[in-house]
Amino acid sequence: MNRKRRTTWWAQAILAVAAALFATPLVWMLLTSFKPAEQIAADPHRVLPVEWRAANYVEAVTTMPYFRYLRNSLLLCAGSVVGTLWSCSLAAYAFTRLRWPMRNQVFGVMVATMLLPWHVTMIPRFLLLRELGLYNTLGALIVPTFFGEAFSIFLLRQFFLTIPEEISEAARLDGCSEWRIFWRIMLPLARPALATVALFQFIASWNDFNGPLLYLNDPSRFPLAYGLEQFVSSYSSQTNLLMASAVLFTLPMVLLFFFAQRTFIRGIATTGMKG
Amino acid sequence: MSAIRMRAAWTALLFLLPWLAGFFALVVFPFGASLYWSFQQYDMLTPPRYVGTANYARLAEELVTGERFGQAAWNTAYYALLSVPLSIVLGVSLAVMLSWNVRGRAVYRTIFFLPSVVPAVASSILWLWLLDPQAGLVNYVLSLVGLPGPGWFNSTAEAAWLPAWFAGNGGFGSKDGLVLMSLWGVGNFMIIYLAALGDIPPQLYEAAELDGAGPVRRFRHITLPMLSPVIFFNLVMGLIQAVQAFTQIYIVSEGQGAPAGSTLVLSLYIFLSAFKYLDMGYASAIAWLVFVVIVAVTVALFRTSHRWVFYQGAGR
Numbered sequence: 168m169n170r171k172r173r174t175t176w177w178a179q180a181i182l183a184v185a186a187a188l189f190a191t192p193l194v195w196m197l198l199t200s201f202k203p204a205e206q207i208a209a210d211p212h213r214v215l216p217v218e219w220r221a222a223n224y225v226e227a228v229t230t231m232p233y234f235r236y237l238r239n240s241l242l243l244c245a246g247s248v249v250g251t252l253w254s255c256s257l258a259a260y261a262f263t264r265l266r267w268p269m270r271n272q273v274f275g276v277m278v279a280t281m282l283l284p285w286h287v288t289m290i291p292r293f294l295l296l297r298e299l300g301l302y303n304t305l306g307a308l309i310v311p312t313f314f315g316e317a318f319s320i321f322l323l324r325q326f327f328l329t330i331p332e333e334i335s336e337a338a339r340l341d342g343c344s345e346w347r348i349f350w351r352i353m354l355p356l357a358r359p360a361l362a363t364v365a366l367f368q369f370i371a372s373w374n375d376f377n378g379p380l381l382y383l384n385d386p387s388r389f390p391l392a393y394g395l396e397q398f399v400s401s402y403s404s405q406t407n408l409l410m411a412s413a414v415l416f417t418l419p420m421v422l423l424f425f426f427a428q429r430t431f432i433r434g435i436a437t438t439g440m441k442g
Numbered sequence: 443m444s445a446i447r448m449r450a451a452w453t454a455l456l457f458l459l460p461w462l463a464g465f466f467a468l469v470v471f472p473f474g475a476s477l478y479w480s481f482q483q484y485d486m487l488t489p490p491r492y493v494g495t496a497n498y499a500r501l502a503e504e505l506v507t508g509e510r511f512g513q514a515a516w517n518t519a520y521y522a523l524l525s526v527p528l529s530i531v532l533g534v535s536l537a538v539m540l541s542w543n544v545r546g547r548a549v550y551r552t553i554f555f556l557p558s559v560v561p562a563v564a565s566s567i568l569w570l571w572l573l574d575p576q577a578g579l580v581n582y583v584l585s586l587v588g589l590p591g592p593g594w595f596n597s598t599a600e601a602a603w604l605p606a607w608f609a610g611n612g613g614f615g616s617k618d619g620l621v622l623m624s625l626w627g628v629g630n631f632m633i634i635y636l637a638a639l640g641d642i643p644p645q646l647y648e649a650a651e652l653d654g655a656g657p658v659r660r661f662r663h664i665t666l667p668m669l670s671p672v673i674f675f676n677l678v679m680g681l682i683q684a685v686q687a688f689t690q691i692y693i694v695s696e697g698q699g700a701p702a703g704s705t706l707v708l709s710l711y712i713f714l715s716a717f718k719y720l721d722m723g724y725a726s727a728i729a730w731l732v733f734v735v736i737v738a739v740t741v742a743l744f745r746t747s748h749r750w751v752f753y754q755g756a757g758r
Contacts, residue, residue: 175542175543175544178539178542178544179544179545181539182536182539182540182544182550185536185554186549186550186553186554189553189554189556189557189626190553190556191579192557192565192568192569192572192626193556193557193560193568195568195571195572195579196568196571199571207577211574211576211577211578211582212577212579212582253460254460254461254464255461257457257458257459257460257461258457258458258460258461260457261454261457261458265450265453265454265457266447266450266451266454267450267451267454267455268451270454277461277465280465280469282682282736282740283469283473283733284682284685284686284709284729284732284733284736285686286686286708286709286712286713286728286729286732287472287473287476287729287730287732287733288468288469288472288473288476289472289476289712289713289716289729290472290475290476290479290716290722290725290726290729291471291472291473291475291476291479292468292472294486295467295468295471295472311464311468313460313464314460314461314463314464314465314467314468315460315461315464315465316464320461345453345457349457370559373561374561374562374563374689376562376563376688376689376692376693377688377689380692381717392561392563395563395564395567396563396693399567399570399693400696406571406577409567409571410567410568410571413563413564413567413568414564416561416563416564417559417560417561417564420559420560420561421556421559421560423559424555424556424559432633432637435630435633435634435637
């Protein structure tokens with residue numbers, strides 16, 4: 168033990184320096200968001216705001232249609248989470264609990280689609296969704312989630328595999344239909360995994376920038392991620408407002424992380440460890 | 443097939459239906475269609491016209507002359523080959539240090555992970571400000587220690603030419619800023635390494651210690667081999683993700699690869715070709731070429747993996 172201490176003092180020092188470097192950008196973002204514009208123009212490097220100006224936040228949410236963007240973001244997230252949970256849990260059930268020909272091969276193909284770069288399918292997908300009349304609606308971003316997505320199916324399958332087969336087997340002998348086994352037994356047991364998938368989808372939709380960039384052109388339909396970018400190009404000189412809006416946009420993700428830390432870590436570890 | 447198994451297969455089909463429909467409509471069809479269009483000239487306004495391999499010939503030509511596509515290929519390779527290895531080194535180092543019994547472990551872990559929950563749009567806005575050549579914090583800190591301030595997102599300079607930096611030419615440019623941003627978000631990978639480190643049986647270290655192995659040799663002969671499958675996984679996934687990086691690059695480059703095309707990466711170039719210049723055929727050709735290269739690199743990595751990846755229980 169004594170020897171172990173000796174090897175860790177320098178690790179302790181390096182970690183402290185690294186932590187300071189990792190934390191500084193976020194601290195700087197917070198500090199800048201409270202500074203008056205004149206201070207940033209005259210003395211951008213002064214660490215603390217000369218006057219803590221909370222009004223920056225009020226200005227940020229009023230110079231852009233913030234609440235409209237927020238509403239769109241929440242709609243997008245809610246719709247996508249419902250779509251993903253529905254389509255992916257169904258598929259994951261078929262991949263774990265039902266027996267059908269070529270199951271493993273089909274599963275392999277599905278996993279392989281995870282490696283498909285998004286640009287290869289981007290253009291025809293765009294034209295297809297436009298044909299379906301989804302261009303310039305949030306539907307273009309929500310509807311595809313109702314058709315499953317490999318990453319979430321994979322994650323749910325990994326979890327379903329840990330639920331003992333005997334449970335569904337017993338229900339089957341009692342004459343339960345597959346649908347009831349799925350709905351009444353599997354889904355309640357899989358709640359932690361469903362939470363992980365829902366969390367990841369929520370984050371993905373909240374952060375999604377490519378989707379709105381491709382499919383939306385009416386500002387009243389923009390979600391926050393895209394609306395914020397529009398704000399950058401038109402107010403690039405108002406750094407304090409930009410930082411305030413970036414803080415507002417980041418805050419929900421940070422809160423989610425703190426409140427759902429275990430769900431987070433479990434999800435990352437499950438998907439990363441299959442290598 | 444017996445009636446019962448037949449029935450089971452039908453049930454399975456019903457459960458699979460949503461995914462299966464999506465698989466054909468949103469993956470297989472677009473995948474094939476973009477290959478088909480890569481041999482066409484198509485501007486979305488007039489019907490597509492067959493042009494043979496003209497799109498690919500144009501790519502080959504631009505690759506040789508280093509024009510648009512050549513530039514985009516270089517920028518992408520530069521970004522991927524710098525950001526991925528550096529993230530692995532940084533991620534593994536942080537995870538290994540955290541796995542020792544240091545004080546404040548949970549706090550450090552949170553601090554390192556937090557940047558990776560910051561949305562790309564927000565972190566891009568933030569880093570544009572931090573790396574502002576005049577008003578930014580980074581150049582200010584550099585000036586305090588007497589180092590010249592690089593031009594970052596305003597400069598076409600390319601990193602690795604450190605000597606130029608010390609000579610005062612501001613050797614870090616736009617792509618290096620992007621690499622720095624990617625390193626800030628290394629927390630995701632770090633968590634995976636941490637989980638893998640937790641799975642290494644402590645007996646291995648105890649045995650090595652009894653045999654008199656120091657910390658360096660324990661790291662070299664136990665930690666690294668035991669981590670190698672996860673490192674390999676992150677190398678493959680990291681390269682694939684780096685080639686597809688888009689949001690942060692779009693934002694810091696004003697959506698055009700500014701300055702002077704120095705951040706014009708392939709994903710951005712495909713987007714611009716398709717939706718700005720309405721050159722769907724050409725854009726599809728780039729997308730397919732990128733796809734083929736990704737597959738080739740992945741296969742090559744898997745083929746050579748047995749030489750340096752240690753798979754436990756795989757026998758010898």
